[in-house]
Amino acid sequence: MLAVCCLIFIAGCATSPTGRSQFLLFSTDQLDTMGTQAFSAMKTDLTISTQAVENAYVQCVANALIPHVPKSAFDGQWEVVVFADEQINAFALPGGKIGVYTGLLKVAETDDQLAAVIGHEIGHVIAQHSNERMSQSQLIDMGNQALNAVLAANEVPQNNMIMSAIGLGVQVGVQLPFSRAHESESDTIGLILMAQAGFDPRESVTLWENMAAVSGDKPVELLSTHPSEATRINNLQNNMPSALVDFNNTTSRPQCG
Structure with a gap:
C-alpha cells in the first residue's frame, strides 16, 4: 500500500505557473471532458442571455484575452456564454469554456474590470486548479479510509469522534488555505493575462474595491475559501509593477465598452 501511494505521489508531482508545487492525478483530456460535460449541463439548466449588446461585449473582452492563454491550457476554440442571472460571478472550465453571469456586469463597470474577472477565471484553468482540488480530495479520501480501517482494527474508542475531528482539521488546515492559495494564484495569473x-x-484593484462595496456579511478569512478583498488587493498591488511592464509593452488597447 505504501509503495502504491509513493508511486501515485511521484506520478502526480507538477509545478504551477507561479512555481508552486502541485499534486495532479488527472490528465488534461479527462479534465477537458469533465469541463465540457459540466458546461453543457449548465447551458441546459440556466437561462442564456439573448441580449445582443451584452453578448458582444463579453465576447469582445474574452476574445482579447484568449490569444494570450498558453496552448497547454487549451488548444482549441473557446466557447463564451452569458447567463441571464443576478449572480455577481463568472467561471472558466477546462475544455475552453467561459461563463459570465449578467449580475457581474453591474459591478465590473468597465471592460478592464471585466477582463480582470475573466482573466482570473481563465487563470484557474491555466494553473489546473480543478485537477489539483480533485486530486487532493481523492488523496484525502484514501488517507481517511486507511486511518479509519486502522482505528477500527485496533478497536480504538470514540473512533467516529476522532474521524470527525480529523475531517474538520483537514478542512480548516488544508483544504480552505489551499482554496485561498488558488484564488490568489489566479489573481496573479489573471493580472498578467x-x-x-x-x-x-x-x-483590477478598482474591481475588488467595487466587490467589497457590494459584499454582505462573509465568514472570516480563516474559514473562507476566498481571500478577503483587502488581501486580494494587496496581492494585486504587489504584482502590479510587472503587470504594468507588460501593459506598457503592448500597443493593443481593446475597446469593448
Missing part, C-alpha cells in the same frame, strides 16, 4: 491583452491592470 489582462495586461498582456492591453487591459489596464490597475483596474
Whole structure:
C-alpha cells in the first residue's frame, strides 16, 4: 500500500505557473471532458442571455484575452456564454469554456474590470486548479479510509469522534488555505493575462474595491475559501509593477465598452 501511494505521489508531482508545487492525478483530456460535460449541463439548466449588446461585449473582452492563454491550457476554440442571472460571478472550465453571469456586469463597470474577472477565471484553468482540488480530495479520501480501517482494527474508542475531528482539521488546515492559495494564484495569473491583452491592470484593484462595496456579511478569512478583498488587493498591488511592464509593452488597447 505504501509503495502504491509513493508511486501515485511521484506520478502526480507538477509545478504551477507561479512555481508552486502541485499534486495532479488527472490528465488534461479527462479534465477537458469533465469541463465540457459540466458546461453543457449548465447551458441546459440556466437561462442564456439573448441580449445582443451584452453578448458582444463579453465576447469582445474574452476574445482579447484568449490569444494570450498558453496552448497547454487549451488548444482549441473557446466557447463564451452569458447567463441571464443576478449572480455577481463568472467561471472558466477546462475544455475552453467561459461563463459570465449578467449580475457581474453591474459591478465590473468597465471592460478592464471585466477582463480582470475573466482573466482570473481563465487563470484557474491555466494553473489546473480543478485537477489539483480533485486530486487532493481523492488523496484525502484514501488517507481517511486507511486511518479509519486502522482505528477500527485496533478497536480504538470514540473512533467516529476522532474521524470527525480529523475531517474538520483537514478542512480548516488544508483544504480552505489551499482554496485561498488558488484564488490568489489566479489573481496573479489573471493580472498578467489582462495586461498582456492591453487591459489596464490597475483596474483590477478598482474591481475588488467595487466587490467589497457590494459584499454582505462573509465568514472570516480563516474559514473562507476566498481571500478577503483587502488581501486580494494587496496581492494585486504587489504584482502590479510587472503587470504594468507588460501593459506598457503592448500597443493593443481593446475597446469593448
